[in-house]
Every structure is written in structure tokens, then in C-alpha cells.
Amino acid sequence: EAGVAQSPRYKIIEKRQSVAFWCNPISGHATLYWYQQILGQGPKLLIQFQNNGVVDDSQLPKDRFSAERLKGVDSTLKIQPAKLEDSAVYLCASSRWMLDSYNEQFFGPGTRLTVL
Amino acid sequence: EDQVTQSPEALRLQEGESSSLNCSYTVSGLRGLFWYRQDPGKGPEFLFTLYSAGEEKEKERLKATLTKKESFLHITAPKPEDSATYLCAVNNAGNMLTFGGGTRLMVKP
Numbered sequence: 001e002a003g004v005a006q007s008p009r010y011k012i013i014e015k016r017q018s019v020a021f022w023c024n025p026i027s028g029h030a031t032l033y034w035y036q037q038i039l040g041q042g043p044k045l046l047i048q049f050q051n052n053g054v055v056d057d058s059q060l061p062k063d064r065f066s067a068e069r070l071k072g073v074d075s076t077l078k079i080q081p082a083k084l085e086d087s088a089v090y091l092c093a094s095s096r097w098m099l100d101s102y103n104e105q106f107f108g109p110g111t112r113l114t115v116l
Numbered sequence: 117e118d119q120v121t122q123s124p125e126a127l128r129l130q131e132g133e134s135s136s137l138n139c140s141y142t143v144s145g146l147r148g149l150f151w152y153r154q155d156p157g158k159g160p161e162f163l164f165t166l167y168s169a170g171e172e173k174e175k176e177r178l179k180a181t182l183t184k185k186e187s188f189l190h191i192t193a194p195k196p197e198d199s200a201t202y203l204c205a206v207n208n209a210g211n212m213l214t215f216g217g218g219t220r221l222m223v224k225p
Binding site: 004033040041042043044045048056091093104105106107108109110 | 120122150152157158159160161162165203205212213214215216217218
């Protein structure tokens with residue numbers, strides 16, 4: 001079974017530029033998550049999708065971050081404009097139907113973003 | 117607000133020296149406590165899920181236990197390949213994961 005795919009793996013940009021990350025979840029997984037992991041910290045949930053609908057985006061800085069999951073499969077996360085404090089690893093994860101109490105999340109390798 | 121605190125932040129062990137990692141939590145409606153392992157440059161890898169106080173799960177040299185307020189990850193006779201960051205997370209009634217800051221484990225030969 002193929003895992004969660006993410007691209008690019010690394011990205012370096014100047015502050016105020018824009019950037020986009022792509023995620024392709026495990027086939028058949030209805031739920032998709034984007035996390036931000038700052039160096040030395042645990043992942044923090046940014047947004048959760050169920051199929052192509054947003055379940056929770058309470059921790060997404062909506063003035064600069066946006067995410068979409070068209071057709072309920074792959075997803076993109078965009079930052080515009082980027083700030084220095086956005087430097088982090090952006091992790092994508094997927095899981096089966098969200099009401100399943102097992103709810104094991106499978107993570108991709110992440111995209112390491114450096115904002116200069 | 118759900119909170120997860122892990123201790124210690126970092127732990128150095130000699131190969132074969134057993135120890136425990138702690139995860140303290142407060143959550144509204146626990147629907148599972150998860151342990152993940154994260155190697156440098158990789159995403160977290162699932163280890164265990166615990167659902168109720170008193171539950172225990174084992175995998176090779178790792179054993180996870182759960183009480184109403186905390187979970188322990190016991191490492192018996194660790195090997196250098198067990199070196200990684202171990203993350204604890206709680207799943208609440210809203211099916212959201214809240215992670216702790218992790219424990220960075222280094223096992224020296």
C-alpha cells in the first residue's frame with residue numbers, strides 16, 4: 001500500500017513570497033489533515049478535511065494560509081504572504097472515516113519550509 | 117482546551133538501560149491516546165493506541181500503559197536503533213489529535 005505523498009520535500013523562500021504544498025493521501029482515506037511542526041515541538045493541527053469538506057480549521061491563520069481538497073482526494077496548502085515564523089515542517093496525514101474510533105493517522109514525510 | 121505534556125524533553129540512555137517516558141494529558145472526552153515515533157526528516161510513525169485506563173500494549177522492546185491522567189512508554193533494554201523522538205497525542209470527542217512536545221531519546225552503544 002502506497003503511503004502519503006508530499007511535495008516538494010524542501011522549499012526556501014523570501015518573506016512576503018507565496019508557497020504551495022501538495023499532498024496525496026492513502027487511497028480510500030476520506031480524512032486528510034495538515035499539521036505544522038516547528039523545530040523541537042510536536043505537530044499542531046492546521047486544518048482537517050472530510051472528503052472535500054472542511055471539518056475544522058480553527059487553528060489555520062486564515063489571513064495568510066489557505067487549503068483546499070478538490071474532488072476529495074489530493075490537497076494543497078498555500079501560504080501568502082509568508083512570514084519568518086512560518087519556517088517549519090508541514091506534515092500531511094490521512095485516515096479512514098473520521099468516526100472510526102481507531103482513527104490511526106498515517107503521515108507523509110513532510111515539506112520543510114525555510115523563510116528568509 | 118486539551119493539553120499534552122511530555123517528559124523528559126530529552127533522554128540519554130546506554131544500550132540495555134531500561135527507562136520510561138511520561139505523557140500527562142487533560143482532554144475533554146478521550147477517544148484514544150496515541151504514541152508515535154518520529155525519526156529525523158520523516159513523518160511520525162504510528163506505534164500504539166490506548167483507549168481506557170489500565171490498558172497496556174507491547175511491541176518488541178516498547179510497552180505503553182494508560183491511566184486516567186497519564187501514559188507511560190516503557191523501553192526495555194533499548195538498542196541504538198530505538199533512538200528517535202517519541203510523540204504522544206490525544207484524540208478528543210471531536211476527533212482531533214493534540215500532540216505533546218515529544219521526548220528525544222538517544223541510546224548510545
